[in-house]
Amino acid sequence: MNPPTHDYFSANRDRILAAWCDLLRIESVSADASALAHCARAAAWLRRWLKSAGFQVEVVLPPDGRPIVWAERPGVPSAPTVLFYGHYDVQPADPIAAWTHPPFDPVCVDGRIYARGAEDNKGQLFAFLQGVAARIDAGLPLPTLRVLIEGEEECGSSSLLACAHDPAWRQRLAADTLLVCDTSMHPCGQPAIVAGLRGMQTLTITLRGPSHDLHSGSHGGLAPNPAQGMARLLASLHDPQGRIAVAGFFDGWAAPTTNECRLAEAVPFDAAAYTSETGAPPEGGERAIPPIHRTAFHPTLEVNGVHAGYGGPGCKTIIPSEAVAKLSARLCPGQTPSRTMDALTAHLRAHCPPGLTLELSDVRSGSRGFRLPVDSPLIRLATDVLTRIDPRGPLFLWEGASIPIIATLQEVSGAAPLLVGFGREEDRIHAPNESFGLDQFQQVMTYADTMLGALV
Amino acid sequence: MNPPTHDYFSANRDRILAAWCDLLRIESVSADASALAHCARAAAWLRRWLKSAGFQVEVVLPPDGRPIVWAERPGVPSAPTVLFYGHYDVQPADPIAAWTHPPFDPVCVDGRIYARGAEDNKGQLFAFLQGVAARIDAGLPLPTLRVLIEGEEECGSSSLLACAHDPAWRQRLAADTLLVCDTSMHPCGQPAIVAGLRGMQTLTITLRGPSHDLHSGSHGGLAPNPAQGMARLLASLHDPQGRIAVAGFFDGWAAPTTNECRLAEAVPFDAAAYTSETGAPPEGGERAIPPIHRTAFHPTLEVNGVHAGYGGPGCKTIIPSEAVAKLSARLCPGQTPSRTMDALTAHLRAHCPPGLTLELSDVRSGSRGFRLPVDSPLIRLATDVLTRIDPRGPLFLWEGASIPIIATLQEVSGAAPLLVGFGREEDRIHAPNESFGLDQFQQVMTYADTMLGALV
Numbered sequence: 001m002n003p004p005t006h007d008y009f010s011a012n013r014d015r016i017l018a019a020w021c022d023l024l025r026i027e028s029v030s031a032d033a034s035a036l037a038h039c040a041r042a043a044a045w046l047r048r049w050l051k052s053a054g055f056q057v058e059v060v061l062p063p064d065g066r067p068i069v070w071a072e073r074p075g076v077p078s079a080p081t082v083l084f085y086g087h088y089d090v091q092p093a094d095p096i097a098a099w100t101h102p103p104f105d106p107v108c109v110d111g112r113i114y115a116r117g118a119e120d121n122k123g124q125l126f127a128f129l130q131g132v133a134a135r136i137d138a139g140l141p142l143p144t145l146r147v148l149i150e151g152e153e154e155c156g157s158s159s160l161l162a163c164a165h166d167p168a169w170r171q172r173l174a175a176d177t178l179l180v181c182d183t184s185m186h187p188c189g190q191p192a193i194v195a196g197l198r199g200m201q202t203l204t205i206t207l208r209g210p211s212h213d214l215h216s217g218s219h220g221g222l223a224p225n226p227a228q229g230m231a232r233l234l235a236s237l238h239d240p241q242g243r244i245a246v247a248g249f250f251d252g253w254a255a256p257t258t259n260e261c262r263l264a265e266a267v268p269f270d271a272a273a274y275t276s277e278t279g280a281p282p283e284g285g286e287r288a289i290p291p292i293h294r295t296a297f298h299p300t301l302e303v304n305g306v307h308a309g310y311g312g313p314g315c316k317t318i319i320p321s322e323a324v325a326k327l328s329a330r331l332c333p334g335q336t337p338s339r340t341m342d343a344l345t346a347h348l349r350a351h352c353p354p355g356l357t358l359e360l361s362d363v364r365s366g367s368r369g370f371r372l373p374v375d376s377p378l379i380r381l382a383t384d385v386l387t388r389i390d391p392r393g394p395l396f397l398w399e400g401a402s403i404p405i406i407a408t409l410q411e412v413s414g415a416a417p418l419l420v421g422f423g424r425e426e427d428r429i430h431a432p433n434e435s436f437g438l439d440q441f442q443q444v445m446t447y448a449d450t451m452l453g454a455l456v
Numbered sequence: 457m458n459p460p461t462h463d464y465f466s467a468n469r470d471r472i473l474a475a476w477c478d479l480l481r482i483e484s485v486s487a488d489a490s491a492l493a494h495c496a497r498a499a500a501w502l503r504r505w506l507k508s509a510g511f512q513v514e515v516v517l518p519p520d521g522r523p524i525v526w527a528e529r530p531g532v533p534s535a536p537t538v539l540f541y542g543h544y545d546v547q548p549a550d551p552i553a554a555w556t557h558p559p560f561d562p563v564c565v566d567g568r569i570y571a572r573g574a575e576d577n578k579g580q581l582f583a584f585l586q587g588v589a590a591r592i593d594a595g596l597p598l599p600t601l602r603v604l605i606e607g608e609e610e611c612g613s614s615s616l617l618a619c620a621h622d623p624a625w626r627q628r629l630a631a632d633t634l635l636v637c638d639t640s641m642h643p644c645g646q647p648a649i650v651a652g653l654r655g656m657q658t659l660t661i662t663l664r665g666p667s668h669d670l671h672s673g674s675h676g677g678l679a680p681n682p683a684q685g686m687a688r689l690l691a692s693l694h695d696p697q698g699r700i701a702v703a704g705f706f707d708g709w710a711a712p713t714t715n716e717c718r719l720a721e722a723v724p725f726d727a728a729a730y731t732s733e734t735g736a737p738p739e740g741g742e743r744a745i746p747p748i749h750r751t752a753f754h755p756t757l758e759v760n761g762v763h764a765g766y767g768g769p770g771c772k773t774i775i776p777s778e779a780v781a782k783l784s785a786r787l788c789p790g791q792t793p794s795r796t797m798d799a800l801t802a803h804l805r806a807h808c809p810p811g812l813t814l815e816l817s818d819v820r821s822g823s824r825g826f827r828l829p830v831d832s833p834l835i836r837l838a839t840d841v842l843t844r845i846d847p848r849g850p851l852f853l854w855e856g857a858s859i860p861i862i863a864t865l866q867e868v869s870g871a872a873p874l875l876v877g878f879g880r881e882e883d884r885i886h887a888p889n890e891s892f893g894l895d896q897f898q899q900v901m902t903y904a905d906t907m908l909g910a911l912v
Binding site: 231232324 | 656658660668670679684689742760773774775782857858
């Protein structure tokens, strides 16, 4: 027997696709300040849609930010209150020339919709809401649903992070369960529960030496060289085995449980496939630790960029006057962002090479990492639901990336988060020719329907 | 009593200045391919001048290069043959906006001529030739003089380096004494003999990791990071005390003699003045060695530039796909360029971090360093001559920079080099508002006259 969402999708296919494509046509690129009006249009579109689905809706315009859509629909009083989080903003479409079809003029080819945002997050978000609509249409019970859709996820969620702790927002966001549909299945096609994300912090290091570039002959061996000093400083951050060598950085770090290790190791990792996909073998970081553990359960400290002196063709024999490096750390549960940042800045100050001056800027302590208890009632329920959708059941993924807003929403709403999504590698999110399959769209609908049904 | 050159300058001042300014008006910038015609004009101008002074002149146009002027005037047969080397090409005038007067429209202000090339090398070169002219005018004896003026000194002397070993050039350049007037006095105003220069070699290092920039969250701790790998690789080139840590790099290095040490240390070095001039304290390189020894007698290995990943405002959380660094070494007598380059490339290959691939390009083994025997008859003669000009006598400078062509000319001509010049810090060579004092011009004339007189 087809699930009710399947019949609903079939019966309403043209209307659903037309609405989805309407949303995809809106160029709501959050990184582009000149696209503010498009973000406002996307928020207004969602307001209309949610209203027509029976939600009470508010659109809040934060200072200097993009509108935040909040909606509520009362449901079964005895059921847990659900907060669903998504985002209507999308990545820039650059490089435009690499798109086969215009990025904001969606087309359907071989059962896939191609457009910027087709998956991330307009596709998964709208499919989830269509799952809700299917239940409403079928007269099936729903929990009380709160919907939060922001427009700055792709550029740091700063408006939402700034206002989430306000009492008015605390009230709006209070919930028992936080559902997020912005992640992927495992590449093998099995559904996945993202059971953890790392936190993130960033900073910029500037090392200054001479007041102007010096002749490397007249001054070589005499003037302190910021490019060399930066190399030495950055090299000091890891030991020769690739382990972070910053005193105090691991303070509080929580080792994974035996159960987490077992579940993480159940997910296949193919070093040859990784090498062929990325062009480099998985030999970064702390090589003594199995690859999957390194991104799942261990912090990382990466140099995102370093620039000093001459970079053109041939040679220019100078001692550059300064060197700049960009660093970002990913943090694990137990690590406190303010303390790891203190440890890092203290290390950098202590290791500043002689003769150079160190300046730290853009210091953002950022967000904590989190791991969900894999044996909680919510995760057990989700496991059941996903096993109904795919008899192989879900895999558990601990992702190395960060969604900073999740930890904040968890804290402000008091809700237990559940991150399940149906993205695939071939969706090419953030890249040209982003797409989302109609089969994936229906998977999300079925998941929303089944999960919400299980919660009432 | 005034030296003969003083009277000659006074009597011919207008004519000399007019000619000098004519030469300075020619925009013979060797770095600018579109200025080839200007270089040809400068060479033609020098041909005319040398001819009128009684020289036999040839202008040779090397393939893809700028004309080389060669001239000869027979002199006292029993005297050593003198080869005088100079260059008519100049540095680009950028940034033009920083000039008070147009760089190729010379003006005389407060006894100084302001123009690009006013000192380096058109000024010192032409002043030396005027010293020759003064002796001719006075009917005084001269040695056989060979003059070599090239047009690519500011961009590596590649044409001259390429052809100097040809038998025709070997014949043209054969000499006993090589006089070069392209250096400076000591800042205290005392004349200086440059008793050594370091050799130079350069290369570019590329470290490749992923085939494209990766997400630093999803891949951090897993993918090898070329920016970090480059930091580790560059840091491995020196030990914590700043000494070059490349095995075999010092092979053959000749320690300075006691006499060289004594003479080098007789030159005052003021760390506070250095710091105020360069903006950085003299704490680069091997700090256990006195500052003046580090540039004079020790090799250096400098990072001239390093570039990887993001360098814009704020942060971009990527693992860059590659990192590029530019390196240059300065070599001392005894070190063999091909062997130090072999040692360096072997070190880089041995220390390439796991997961990354190393590519070396623009590998130029370059030139040897040299030191002149300070107790040779030529240096003793020059010391006498300079003591006649300034009773304090000359200081001995071992410069950290390189004039690659000197070692080649020394080898090809068989001549003993002597590097004496009358530049000053305030001449601002290579910078906007370059100038040369008429007093300095006369010092060069007097030196040329006295030195050539001493040689016959």
